[in-house]
Amino acid sequence: MLAIGKFPIRILKFSRKSYKTMSDLQKIADNNKRAEALITSIESEINAIQKQLVERQKQELTRENALLAREVEAALAQLVKLELKNGKKQIPVPGSRGLCTSAASEAPPATAAAAPAAAAEAAASKTVKEPKEKKVKEKKPAAEKPAAAPEAPVDVGRLDMRVGKIVEVGRHPDADSLYLEKIDCGEAAPRTVVSGLVKFVPLEEMQNRLVVVMCNLKPAKMRGVTSEAMVMCASTPDKVEVLSPPAGAVPGDLVHCEGYPRQPDVQLNPKKKVFEACAPDLKTNGELVACYKGSALHVPGKGNVVAQTLKNVNVK
Known part of the structure; x- marks a missing residue:
């Protein structure tokens, strides 16, 4: 202390x-x-x-x-x-x-009606002995072809448009104006697509973006590379914009059009020019929505397909 x-x-x-x-x-x-x-x-x-x-x-x-x-x-x-x-x-x-199948009738009515008469004649020939006559083969009526x-109506329902994602893009090795893309369309392997967009869309804007792809065109070679689909765009002579799917869309989502049931051809016949007949009615409206004859292109439950700035212009 x-x-x-x-x-x-x-x-x-x-x-x-x-x-x-x-x-x-x-x-x-x-x-x-x-x-x-x-x-x-x-x-x-x-x-x-x-x-x-x-x-x-x-x-x-x-x-x-x-x-x-x-x-x-x-x-x-x-x-x-x-x-x-x-x-x-x-x-x-x-x-x-849709179509339903029905079998063609097996026997023509004329042949069926002639059967009783033929049986009566055969019985009479047995009762009265007459010299045998050579059997004459009856000609069968030609089968109906x-x-x-x-053919289904020519409208947008025959176009196989889907959501895709560009997973790889670069310049075409033999053409300065073309992009060479790999696009995931929700299938087993990406599709190879050649697009003439170099003059309108920068390369960095093409990478890893969602697009709308028409998948049932007949594959065609472009400068030595086979293109298996087409990227859909809003277009004028001076400006081109790649169409954008709605938010939440994923590769493989199907694009529909109200009023035109989706029944696409497996592959469009180039001679019948189905897409060429539909193209004049594919346009954006005043609200930037891509339409066919005024009906919006859309992914059910997710929203409409749109352009960025181009109103009332052709879609191709």
């Missing part, structure tokens, strides 16, 4: 053991904080990985669905072709473009 003036001062003594206990407690508290921070970080990483896995699964399912739809369309076309080849008529179903399937 010390005294300063009249006031005594008590000096507290701490043992080494008490200092050590406080230090350990501090370390434990620090370790708990670090553990909590680590757990929080791991949880956020797990959540991010789960979101990525779910998104990948969605994209894979979308691609598989698009591929299956394409295979079904091809199989249906092949089935109709085989049925026509085997003499079955294709009859249009009222209220739709199967009627050709009625």
Whole structure:
């Protein structure tokens, strides 16, 4: 006990053991904080990985669905072709473009009516013995040729337009005005597409962007490279803009047009010029929406296909 003036001062003594206990407690508290921070970080990483896995699964399912739809369309076309080849008529179903198949009648009415008469004559010949006559083979009536399937109306429903994503783009090796692109259309492999957009769209704006692609054109060679589709654009003589799908669209999404049921040809016949007949009615409207005869091109449940600035111009 010390005294300063009249006031005594008590000096507290701490043992080494008490200092050590406080230090350990501090370390434990620090370790708990670090553990909590680590757990929080791991949880956020797990959540991010789960979101990525779910998104990948969605994209894979979308691609598989698009591929299956394409295979079904091809199989249906092949089935109709085989049925026509085997003499079955294709009859249009009222209220739709679909066809149903009916077998041609097996025997003409005239032949069926003649059967009883022929039987009566045979019985009479057995009763009265007459010199045998050489049997004359009756000529069978010529089989009717199967009627050709009625062609679907020429409109936008026969165009196979889909959402695609440019996954690779560069200059065409043999043409300064052409881009050479790889476009994911939700199928097993990307399509090779050649586009004459070098003068209108910078290369960096083409990379990794979503586009609208017409997929049932007949593949054609452009400067030695086979192009398997066409990128749809709003166009004037001086300016061209690549059409943009709605937000939330993914590769393989199908583009529809209200009032024109989507029943695309497996492959457009260049001689019938279906796209050329539809092209004059494919335009953007005053609100930048791509339309056919005033009806918007859209991805169901996601929104309309639009241009950036070009109003009331042709789409091709």
